[in-house]
Amino acid sequence: MLGIVIGIVAGVSALAFYFTLKLMEHLFLGLIVGASVPEPVGEGGSLSSGFRAVRYWLIPVSTTLGGLLSGLIVYTWAPEAEGHGTDAAINAYHRLQGRIRRRIPPIKLVASAITIGSGGSAGREGPTAQLSAGIGSAIADLLKLSPDDRRRAVAVGIGAGIGSIFKAPIGGAILAAEVLYMRDIEAEVLFPALVASAVGYSIFGSVVGFTPIFGYYTGIFNPARLPLYAVLGVIDGLFAVLYVKTFYAIHDAFKRWRISNYAKPVVGGLLAGVIGLMAPEVLGTSYGWVNLAEFERLSLFTSPMLPLIALLVALPFLKVLATSFTIGSGGSGGVFAPGIVIGALVGLDVGLLFHYLLPSLVPDVAPFVIVSMLALFGAAA
Template sequence: MNISELPYYVKWFILGIVIGVVAGLSALAFYFTLKFMEYLFMVRLIAFKPPLPIGEGGSLNYVLHAGRLWLIPVSTALGGLLSGLIVYTWAPEAEGHGTDAAINAFHRLQGRIRRRIPPIKLIASAITIGSGGSAGREGPTAQLSAGIGSFIADLLGLSAEDRRIAVAVGIGAGIGSIFKAPMGGAILAAEVLYKRDMETEVLFPALVASVVGYSIFSSIVGFTPIFGYYTGVFNPLRLPLYAVLGIVDGLVAVLYVKTFYFIHDSFKRWRISNYVKPVIGGLATGLIGLLVPEILGTGYGWVNLAEFNNVNAFASPVLIPPLMILILLPFLKIIATSFTVGSGGSGGVFAPGIVIGAFTGFDAWLLFHYLTPGLTPNPAPFVIVSMLALFGASAKAPLAVMFMVIEMTGSYQLLPAAMIAVAIAYIVSGDYTIYRAQVPTRRDSPAHANEYKVPLIMELKVKDCRIIKGPVVSPSDDAGKALNTMLRLRYTALPVVDDGRFIGLISIYNMNGGRGKVSDYIIRDTQYVTPESTLYDALTVMSKLGTTWVPVVSNGEFLGILTMENMNKAYTERLRSLMPNKQPYH
């Protein structure tokens, strides 16, 4: 049997498992490729080993050792050069942050992602981040999984609609795997496509795929959350402080988006070779990293150190005080990420957003601790809540990011604080989003244009649907048997037909216990539809009759009944036929 003909849940359970396996293996492939590139560039070239997060074997006793830090700009510029050569030679659309490209494929490209994109994105992003570029590993993983999901859909001959779902599921499963956050990844698959909406059909397969991908990835790298387990106790007295933090995060989210796209658009307008732009962006990032090495790479390890208030671990070759570094880090990370990714370098903007949020939370805690030392003894809850509030606002994915950060920190006790902060940050940030490919709602998506722009219910005719002959009764039938038929079929009424002619109907509400003949209860002059009537007309008659079916009559002759179920089938089939499904390209 063709898999596309299977029932929805069966089909997407199978495909969810397949995409989940792909996502888990893709996350592993990218993770180890990135580790290899970090070893080549950071460890061997610069002699600098950045801190690892607890979930990846990191320690809170980290000490920054100054090796050949003066080579940082050389490393990041070289990374930009190699990444640019790979991307702009073979797949220019792989530049920048991959999640946005995958979102764009869902809305505007019928879920089509060129076959060459996944491997190119993997290598280019690993080089960009491994050389010290300020970017995240979630975007490449998302585009990698989404691209292979698109390929699987084509391989199985699925429709354009199913291909789009496969791409969205790939996004969520890839991110859920690399972040060890299956629930957040599944919700992200449905939420990240829109600013104010969700793709509900994605949720079920995304849950399946995320769990499978997470299980495969974590079986190799470990199940400990990336940032370890937060074991603090929730204090409701801090709720007003979390509300203030939400306002701050909303404002910084706007700053992140505006700065990123100002630098991004400036590079786009700059009339120089695209091969040179990532080199310049990498060089600018490297110069910032020369002053503050904490902005290099993903920055996860630094988040853990800030969370547990290890201020002394932060250091600068130019002797900037650790506390000053922590205060400046949110803004320097924004600029570094904007130069790395905005110049055309390959990498994600999710992880930098998490890091920016973490240090914004730490800076806010410094103020709160100064004002209320007894209420705010440590920065951990503010770092965690700020992570999710800031990027939940800038990505317009508050639910998904909230669950992801909770899973990444094991801090479910902070959910009330998270809800308040992320809701306020989301409101304050307005319409600004780091993902330009997002559209406001399903109505605004080209993928759903036919659902809203084509008035199918006004165009489809009754004759386009399957009309069934029964059940019917005749005037001479026993009323009790007719009543039993209605109860058995769960119908509220039945058509009455005499010698092929439509007479009227009987209703369960006036059968008086079913005594006598059907002829005693006929409701005559009953409305009906003809084969040329529209489905809108049929729904109108159903509403007036209070039934889930409508009699179909032509010149007094009874043709059968049209049920709500058969109307829905005809509507769905026509809707799918209107959606273009071109052949895949390479």
């Protein structure tokens, strides 16, 4: 029963976050920059539309303003809502008996929507996880559950939030049980998390659609490519290390910097916006670019400063930097989704290389984009 209740509230909360994010994207990137950002096919996106902007030079203004507003909201009312949110939810599970302040969910929702909607490089899964974890904690308090049950409610909320917003209920449930420990799994939350994720996914999908975010791939599996996937896996593992090390190096540098916490997301937003000037593909969630990479719509990848080949090679590194500046500075948003996007961009580069070397074995890059998404995300998470 608890899983059903948490799932219902998590699904509704995921919808609230999704549409708030769309509103902020319209207000910031739409009205300030005059930009149109590619959307994934599972959310109505087209494979023929890239990034277009009327006032291209205002990208840093949008991301800086987003950092300013997000920082004001977070550090005034709920400092726990800074960053990607997953660590805060896990900390509440292990050290606070599952207690999460009531104000955290709404603050996280608004601050993350502003950060991402203004063009900050971040994901929406981490915020949804903290949002739903806070809801699970509140429901447990309302029902006067024991500390152990409250902790489980927080874990179930994490799974329900991720399963809903990612349209992956099974994955959300497994992640909820696994993400709490480095080398263990919380088996007791698996079943209620699966129930909550399924309920939340049903509610979320009934409004925005049940098509997977990145659509479907119908290609035929070719076992002859397995050695190539092994090479890709090694590259993804190394890139995952680079992503994690870079993120925490920048995060720690901002923590040590003796300026006001309110100013740090402003600086991070400005730096991310400067990168966005060079490569608008890094702005926001970048989900739409995953599909364009998968189907090799290379003509839609553009940069005013870099030729196409240099842009494709640089994009994974630029996405790492933009995400690290956005979230590491204290901006509110997730780090899971950028890992998926970075993996897709690495897969595009490696797939193109193998395509030119072995065109008969690798006729298209789609399998490499998909495999790389999963490999890099799994390694980094």
